[in-house]
Amino acid sequence: MSKTCTAPGGADSAAGLTARPVQRVLHFVTGGFSGATQVAVDLCRAAQDQTDMEVLLVLRRKSNTDAARLEALRAQGIAVQVLPGWTHLATVLALWRLCRGWRPQVLVAHGFPEHLLGRWAGLLAGVPRLIQVEHNSRERYTPWRRWQARRLAPHTERMIGVSEGVRRSLLQLGMPSDKTLAIPNGIQxxxxxxxxxxxxxxxxxxxxxxxxxxxxxxxxxxxxxxxxxxxxxxxxxxxxxxxxxxxxxxxxxxxxxxxxxxxxxxxxxxxxxxxxxxxxxxxxxxxxxxxxxxxxxxxxxxxxxxxxxxxxxxxxxxxxxxxxxxxxxxxxxxxxxxxxxxxxxxxxxxxxxxxxxxxxxxxxHGLALMRDRYAAVIRGGSAPT
Structure with missing residues (x-):
């Protein structure tokens, strides 16, 4: 029982990134502090050590959005904003305004239905690159939401499933296979x-x-x-x-x-x-x-x-x-x-x-490996194996 974890990943260094232009990356996710929120937070933490990324964490307010947790994130140096969540339209409009002002080059929309709301706002605001992250293998895709997902697919650069099972569920929804990949979640x-x-x-x-x-x-x-x-x-x-x-x-x-x-x-x-x-x-x-x-x-x-x-x-x-x-x-x-x-x-x-x-x-399932894979996709490349 004495085996020490020596997980792959974590090879990225700030020294190797200085030649890359800085790009603004907005992570949009539920404020319910679910597993999707944790992944977004982990990616924002990782970006603090990367000189070519400036990140903003944007949460959709939920009834259980915890003010103490928000302040703890800000104390760690993560830029956090909370948007209204009482209607989907209010969320989309608020995120559209934020994107118009902050002008991210990449918008990563995590979870359901946040990845629909986030991509609509990013598309309307002219964000150049949209990335979807699906965090569950079974979501409530009504015919209306399935139509939205398919309409957004041509404007989405990558569709990421957090496991191979989730990737397969995206393909079953009709998402394009050449844009769809799996990046398993990782832990510390x-x-x-x-x-x-x-x-x-x-x-x-x-x-x-x-x-x-x-x-x-x-x-x-x-x-x-x-x-x-x-x-x-x-x-x-x-x-x-x-x-x-x-x-x-x-x-x-x-x-x-x-x-x-x-x-x-x-x-x-x-x-x-x-x-x-x-x-x-x-x-x-x-x-x-x-x-x-x-x-x-x-x-x-x-x-x-x-x-x-x-x-x-x-x-x-x-x-x-x-x-x-x-x-x-x-x-x-x-x-x-x-x-x-x-x-x-x-x-x-x-x-x-x-x-x-x-x-x-x-x-x-190391966090470093997960971070490296996401960082590669956000920079426009392929996720390392």
């Missing part, structure tokens, strides 16, 4: 140092799920699986870390109470020490209906947890069953309970899968 691997990793024998035999409470997540199936483990005589703690929609959180809490699991289940909310929680726990679970590129799962892998996840779009390319973790069918509490039983009762299996998961996270 140094938050999971080898020296802090514990062998399975020293970890707390508990289950952790780190995720927002949202429509796409499926904590109910995990709770039902926990109840089935209890019926088999195995009582283990389950910790949920994450915030999200209040109605979805309440639904999960009611299910835990209905199943009589209140003494085993803890809802931690937005946890300040996720790496230490993961590195001290045996099992990580992602019970979900669909994904784009699940960063929380990659963090569980980097922490060398024994990982179980739903075999949903966006997950299958990240976790390989029986090699780096276990995959179970969507909504199948019996299969999930069986997978958890195996990992909680077979220490050797948990150790083997956890070690392989960490190796995979270090090799393919």
């Amino acid at each position: 691997l140094d938050r999971f140092p080898a020296a802090s990793l514990l062998p399975m024998a020293q970890r707390v035999p508990q289950i952790v799920m780190v995720a927002r409470f949202a429509r796409q997540k499926d904590p109910q199936t995990l709770l039902r699986a926990l109840a089935k483990l209890r019926e088999r005589g195995l009582r283990v703690p389950l910790k949920f870390a994450g915030s999200g929609g209040r109605s979805h959180l309440k639904a999960a809490q009611r299910e835990a109470e209905r199943l009589g699991l209140a003494d085993q289940v803890e809802f931690l909310g937005q946890h300040p020490q996720v790496p230490s929680l993961l590195m001290s726990s045996r099992v990580f679970v992602l019970s979900t209906r669909w994904e784009g590129m699940p960063l929380a799962l990659v963090e569980g892998m980097a922490a060398a947890c024994a990982c179980v996840a739903t075999a949903a779009p966006g997950v299958e390319g990240v976790l390989e069953t029986e090699r780096t973790g276990l995959l179970v069918p969507p909504g199948d509490a019996d299969a999930l309970a069986e997978a958890l039983w195996r990992l909680l009762t077979d220490e050797d299996l948990a150790q083997r899968l956890g070690s392989a998961a960490r190796d995979q996270a270090c090799q393919a």
Whole structure:
């Protein structure tokens, strides 16, 4: 368990960029601080070390836009603006005005429906280069929104899926294959140092799920699986870390109470020490209906947890069953309970899968590699492999 991550990427240096002209890059994304927001923030942080980019982070205001988080970003030196989000038209008009004033050369529009709103505003404002980033494999593409996506495609330089599964979903929507590519999301691997990793024998035999409470997540199936483990005589703690929609959180809490699991289940909310929680726990679970590129799962892998996840779009390319973790069918509490039983009762299996998961996270999902790939595309080239 002492392997140190030596992920590819991060080779770009400021010294090698001085000859390039500075270009202004605007990242537009939801202000809900989702995974899409995190990717945009990571790219803005990376640009601070690149002398050929000036970046602006623009957020579409949501009901849960956190003022403290905004100030924390500004304290890190990231230029941030928040636009009205009460109607799509108000957002497009405000972003159009901002683009007319700031005059970016590149507008990177992250997430849905933000990539539609952002590209319309950029197109109307005359932004030379538009880039779309799709962060999920299943979005609510009504006929009207599908029409918009196809109308915007000829004006969009690159369409990026945050996993191979998301790239395929873009192609299924009719997006041009020569413009569409995958850049897997990455994490800060140094938050999971080898020296802090514990062998399975020293970890707390508990289950952790780190995720927002949202429509796409499926904590109910995990709770039902926990109840089935209890019926088999195995009582283990389950910790949920994450915030999200209040109605979805309440639904999960009611299910835990209905199943009589209140003494085993803890809802931690937005946890300040996720790496230490993961590195001290045996099992990580992602019970979900669909994904784009699940960063929380990659963090569980980097922490060398024994990982179980739903075999949903966006997950299958990240976790390989029986090699780096276990995959179970969507909504199948019996299969999930069986997978958890195996990992909680077979220490050797948990150790083997956890070690392989960490190796995979270090090799393919480092933040530096993700940043290098995006930087190459934003500069107008091809993403490095």
